[in-house]
Amino acid sequence: MPNLANLFNHGLLICLLIWPLSSLAGNFAAKVRYAELVESPEAYSVDAKIDYQLSPTAREALQKGVPLSWDVLIQIRQPGLLRNSVLYSTKLSYTLQFHALLNQYEIKSPSGETEMFLTLNAALNYMALLHDATRFDIGLLKAGYGYQLAIKTEFNRERLPVPLRPVAYLDAQWFLSSDWFIWPIQK
């Protein structure tokens, strides 16, 4: 099967060449500006700021009534030799939608409450901060160990209308997720 093997090798090479180009094209990805663990006497909470960006296509889709959803993933990890173990994990879902009648932007927060905003920037600024009691037991982190706070926001393509989903996986205009932001914690 030498021909099939050659075909496979060529295909792999093309994919490897295209992958970095598509990453470069995806300059609409969200960015986690900062994240930190806030300690209180009873519990820990997470504070973070995330800059969301909308590509022209995503902005147009929003204006046309397509709801856009992000999942903010928060993990407390303990570094290991081979792989990190996840001690705590949670997901905060945000949905942004435009109301044409009121000409307002609605954000459905993780708690299920909705907030209306007159401008898109106001809505994105609202989403930039975490709006949930992201609190976990203070006994989770032991003294003398190193931990990591990992946070990322992931654009949920599966909440898009069905016809858009295949395109969203291939088009850089829909690469709106951020990378993992890792914040070391030393106890």
Add this chain to the structure above:
Amino acid sequence: MAYSKIKLPASVSIIILFGFVLLSLQLMSSATQESSQLSEMYSWLLVINTLGSIILLGLVAVNAYSLVRELKKKEAGSKLTTRMVSLFVLLALAPAAIVFYFSVQFLHQGIDSWFNVEIDRAMDDALELSQSSLAQRMNWHIKQTRQMAEKLQDKSESSLALEVGSLWPDSGAAEIAVFSNQGHILASSSANPSEILPHLPDEQIWLQLRQNKEYFAYDPGDNDEMLARIIIPIQSDRSRFLQVLYPVPVRVTDLADSIEFAFIRYQEMTFLRDSLKTSFSLILLLVLLLSMLAAIWVAFISIRNIVAPVKELVKGTQAVADGDYQQQLPVMSQDDLGFLVESFNQMTRRIARSRDETRAAGLEVENQRAYLETILANLTAGVISFDASFYIRTANQAAYRILHIPVSHFVGQTLQTLTTKHGELAEMLNTIQRLLEKADDIWEQRIVFLGPNGRQELLCRGTPLYLQNGARMGAVVVFDDVTDLIQAQKNAAWGEVARRLAHEIKNPLTPIQLSAERLQHKLSKELQDGSAEFLQRGTRTIVQQVEAMKRMVDDFSEYARPSKKQVERINLIDLIQEVLALYMQSGIVFSSSLPTGRVIVEVDPVSIRQVLHNLIKNAQEATTAQCRVEIKIAKVIRNNAAYVELGIYDNGSGLNAEQIETIFEPYVTSKAKGTGLGLAIVKKIVEEHGGVIWVDTSYNAGAGFVLQLPVFEFGNSE
């Protein structure tokens, strides 16, 4: 075997495969509906179907590659498989491609037909109408709120509560509240008594309030109702704000929601127009790909199954062509091809059986032929068979022994061609040829000829061979060398004669001799001189003749008496030189070519010395002038045995043909004196020593005799 037992039939596997393909496609089709619960699995179904297509494409590619390799190797059935697969692909692909093309066309046209300018305008107008209605209501509420704010100007904090309570019944508001610029509630009144605290503005509203001095917007309220929230400053220094929440009638809210939902839906569809086309086209393409690839793969399997018996038949035919008649093909099905394979198996079985029978018959014939050959080879009689054109077909070993011609020289030759190579046999061969050509029935003939070993007499019997239809197919000649037999008969006859002579003649001779001597003795004194002298001459003659007759009878007795040999190993050269030394004074000129070294023979020296004496005397007596005798000795190999060949040649008168025939018979002589037993005794002695003697007919300068004796050592040993 276990695997074959649990292996599913191809048809069941194919049905299961198509079931999976159809199920997957149905799931993906259902998932395209937003309302379907499967819509969440749409991406996975798309990936699964794409992977399925890739796997099927790989299977088809592997099968196609395998087929190309078989074609290159020119394997049996590969061309038929290629033709059938190509035909199937062409027949399946063409209509599927046409259906796909027109389906995509209809799909695109159908999606495009959902949108047009009128609906666009209608949707925009409806939205604008709704917005105008809400804006008008908002403007009226703003005006109403401003009037309330004027009434509340310059009111003290203690009187605010009463004033707000007086404003509420006429305003129709759901809630009226006054709060400071720090957000402290100064006074409030609500249509719902259970709500103690008013709906204070959040941070976003405060932000806009500080920027714009006023705030008015529709907010979603509880229980899916909509509220118009209006906040305006009461004092010019903006230290107090009046917030009034006006409920929007449910009917208005429902209508607005309905219009907004339709507008948003239409806008979304407009935005997804191209995506919809792409998505549906992709699904159609996947359906086509999965269906076609699955069909082509199944076609490969099915066609291979169909062609398999044909391929086996081709291999089987090749095996039969190569001579392998044991070929039995598996009957894979009970259809026409199965019947064909069964017929092929029957044919090969019959061919194998016929081949075995033919082989057995051939073996039997071969055994018979070998048996006959063995018999012929061991016959003492020579047997030669001829075809219809008198070409020799077979000859046995006895023929070689008798005629001294190798069998390989016989076969494929005619007797005429043999005469050119073997001139000494020409007369005999020509005689047999004449008899073969003339005889129509069994014939028998004694043929005498001078062969290389002297005179030979053959008893020949010929039988012409005929086919069943009477045509002549050849002849068989059986011949036996009766030379020795006839010679033995002659020797026995002469021995009997000698014995009778000794018995009947020698016995009366002694009384005759004694009577003659007594007559001489008694009467010589009584008779006168003349008569006495006559008597004396007469009796002397009688005595001399009786003596001569006695010697003759003794010679016969000697010839007839069995030999009493004292055999020992001697050097024949020494013996010859001894004999020649005796003739040194005889006047015979000897010339000899004797080998160096010894020639050891196992003989009775007295008998061999007598042989040499007899032959040399014969030469001396046959020569009138100066007698010359040449003696030659050579080594010959005959029938894988070594012999010494001794030739004695004289320059006498030689022998004619008649003499040559009878020279070794007793009482045959050309001399005036002699008993004619000399050469007969020589021949007897030589044969008693296992040798032979003959007249060298090729020598014409006189008489030449050649004798052969077994030799144990010949020359160059010392």
